[in-house]
Amino acid sequence: MKEKLEIIRELLANNQEIDASKIHILMLDLFKTQFKGLHVENYIGDYPTFIEPVYLGDKVKLGDDVLLGPNVYIGKNSEIGDYVQLTNSIIFDNVKIGANINLENCIVAKDSSLNFNNPNIKNCIIIGKADSEEDLKKISFSI
Amino acid sequence: MSDKEEREIQRFMELDSNKLTKGKERELAIQIEEDIMNQNEVLADQINQEFKKYNIKSIDIVGAIGAGKTAIIEKILEKLASKYRILVICGDVTTRVDANRIEKHNAESIQINTGRECALNAYHINQIIKNKDLNNYDLIIIENVGNLICPSDFILGTDKRVTIVSITEGEWVIEKHPMLFKMSDVAVINKIDLAEILETDVDKMINDAKKINPNIQVITTSAKTGKNIDKLIEIFGLEN
Ligand SMILES: Nc1nc2c(ncn2[C@@H]2O[C@H](COP(=O)(O)OP(=O)(O)O)[C@@H](O)[C@H]2O)c(=O)[nH]1
Ligand SMILES: [Mg+2]
Numbered sequence: 001m002k003e004k005l006e007i008i009r010e011l012l013a014n015n016q017e018i019d020a021s022k023i024h025i026l027m028l029d030l031f032k033t034q035f036k037g038l039h040v041e042n043y044i045g046d047y048p049t050f051i052e053p054v055y056l057g058d059k060v061k062l063g064d065d066v067l068l069g070p071n072v073y074i075g076k077n078s079e080i081g082d083y084v085q086l087t088n089s090i091i092f093d094n095v096k097i098g099a100n101i102n103l104e105n106c107i108v109a110k111d112s113s114l115n116f117n118n119p120n121i122k123n124c125i126i127i128g129k130a131d132s133e134e135d136l137k138k139i140s141f142s143i
Numbered sequence: 144m145s146d147k148e149e150r151e152i153q154r155f156m157e158l159d160s161n162k163l164t165k166g167k168e169r170e171l172a173i174q175i176e177e178d179i180m181n182q183n184e185v186l187a188d189q190i191n192q193e194f195k196k197y198n199i200k201s202i203d204i205v206g207a208i209g210a211g212k213t214a215i216i217e218k219i220l221e222k223l224a225s226k227y228r229i230l231v232i233c234g235d236v237t238t239r240v241d242a243n244r245i246e247k248h249n250a251e252s253i254q255i256n257t258g259r260e261c262a263l264n265a266y267h268i269n270q271i272i273k274n275k276d277l278n279n280y281d282l283i284i285i286e287n288v289g290n291l292i293c294p295s296d297f298i299l300g301t302d303k304r305v306t307i308v309s310i311t312e313g314e315w316v317i318e319k320h321p322m323l324f325k326m327s328d329v330a331v332i333n334k335i336d337l338a339e340i341l342e343t344d345v346d347k348m349i350n351d352a353k354k355i356n357p358n359i360q361v362i363t364t365s366a367k368t369g370k371n372i373d374k375l376i377e378i379f380g381l382e383n
Contacts, residue, residue: 037242
């Protein structure tokens, strides 16, 4: 799993041109073939709802009433706001996600932050910091 | 009213304490409760149709903590895992203990941790089945969170609901928790191997269940000795 995640991480770091469909295929393959069980030993926060498979890196902070899964990976030091729901999504390290945001079939690149609340966001890659949904740098998957 | 306040009200609802709210909040609390219930029923209905479409038999097992829900599922798997393609969904507040137990019996299992919620609901189940290829299963068994109260609020869309109690819970356990028996198809009185030592009035328990729900099928079992597990499988409409 680490290797595949690393490949996605590297593809995301390529600032010139991001191959969204390649990344999407990699993510779906990862979910299908390698995601399994609950790996949630070191998070900080209340008891959230987990529908496995769920992977949490070190020192992930979870707000109140968070629902994660199925198929969720969150990298270390990321912060997830109250009432957030994540499904079929990969969140890399040091990400901040605002309260009550709902992500489905998304990848959030490392160090990104979504400093706003509420929207439902689906089927895309998110990179960088944004203070509103309009600010968000999104690269959609073709579905 | 802010989103946060609304969610707080939802929390009162979950605790079944809308009496804690008053005035306008109380109206909203009641409205939200109705919405949640309706939403759960709509989803449960969809789930049931999906199961039917794929010809999957489905059972929701509820009962108190320690009644023997997982132990009975394990016994059933010993007999059926080679004949049916089975998915077991295990609900617990936290940990993966039950899913790990189930996996030892050659069945696929998925753990749901409900955190602060005291029962599974149709949304949890829907999240799982919409991410699965249902062609791969003949039978889905759901072990609900250990609780004799909350699950009565949330049906899950299964063909059958089964409530398991055990001899060690005392002979009054059924009469004290009528709701679940009203809405169950089968009542299982487990740990029957202990009835003699504990001098439990098992007939009283059986009669209580039938008084509460004349249509309920009642069976005594022991997941320890295997007593009546075959019969239970038959009651579920499954082939041994
Ligand atoms: N004597 C006896 N013990 C049982 C029986 N069924 C379950 N147990 C024990 O009761 C405890 C709780 O069982 P478990 O399956 O975890 O209950 P659950 O919380 O309802 O899933 C375990 O130690 C089981 O071994 C039974 O029929 N007879
Ligand atoms: Mg159990």
